[in-house]
């Protein structure tokens with residue numbers, strides 16, 4: 597049986613989530629905007645899911661805007677707060693996902709100044725430099741992820757929110773990797789905007805959410821009907837929304853059990869890696885997601901190792917799924933100050949609910965044979 601160790605790329609649809617979705621694919625097919633009973637049944641399901649997702653991240657149901665996933669949520673947040681405004685500045689973390697980086701960089705075309713927030717060698721924000729950047733002129737938005745998809749490094753976004761607010765800017769938080777793995781509290785973090793994605797927490801692909809405090813002025817990315825308060829026109833994907841809601845409820849109920857399970861396996865894995873020569877763990881010593889470890893074996897190419905591991909039945913990543921296949925060293929590791937030769941050797945293991953200690957032991961044994 598192949599062993600799946602790539603849960604930050606995506607997760608298996610939970611069979612309980614599939615069961616919750618199926619009736620909305622084969623049964624009630626009304627349009628949630630319709631006033632008749634068919635429409636009302638669909639609308640009720642969408643609103644129930646909104647409450648389930650809101651409970652997972654402690655926001656108000658009315659603060660949720662459904663999107664097609666984390667990418668669209670990040671784009672809506674960043675482009676949506678910039679649209680129609682006099683261009684000033686936007687900042688984003690140097691280790692952000694491309695869905696944040698590219699959305700922010702695109703604002704340059706309309707006259708915005710866009711700068712990266714530097715990180716230190718552990719992947720944490722370089723606070724003195726960030727504070728100086730915040731004070732360097734008018735600022736509309738700063739974007740900082742809660743947890744990094746490659747290293748799992750967790751940022752102090754509550755502190756970033758405080759600092760951003762002190763200069764009159766909004767803070768956007770990409771919580772796509774954090775939600776379902778560690779507690780995420782939108783209200784307590786003080787974030788203004790936050791992105792979520794269902795397929796990272798055992799829900800269906802192609803559905804996510806942007807959470808927006810009502811004070812944040814936002815323009816839609818595309819124009820259409822009045823759905824989602826006019827912020828995201830188009831008939832809702834009811835079955836996917838129901839699935840996301842159910843996955844969020846299960847994630848909330850099982851959060852600590854899942855985190856404990858994966859942390860236990862991660863510690864076992866790191867102990868195993870520690871017995872191999874020339875292994876370096878990235879972001880070691882700082883708070884990280886319980887399920888994630890990114891490492892490199894000195895002298896080995898990450899993608900070549902990935903393919904050899906795949907042949908032996910282990911599915912891992914050499915960085916972010918989006919970056920793999922391009923042969924580019926991870927921008928996350930480059931931002932942390934690693935030379936391209938080291939960054940190119942990166943392997944990411946992201947554990948999940950269904951992984952076992954026996955799988956970890958087998959993985960370490962296979963890796964020790966491949967990287968002697």
Ligand SMILES: Cc1ncc(COP(=O)(O)O)c(C=O)c1O
Pocket residue numbers: 604605664665666667668670693695741743744745770772773793794795802803804
């Ligand atoms: C941190 C982060 N943000 C955003 C995304 C994009 O989410 P989606 O695949 O739902 O578009 C991902 C997916 O890998 C991610 O890891």
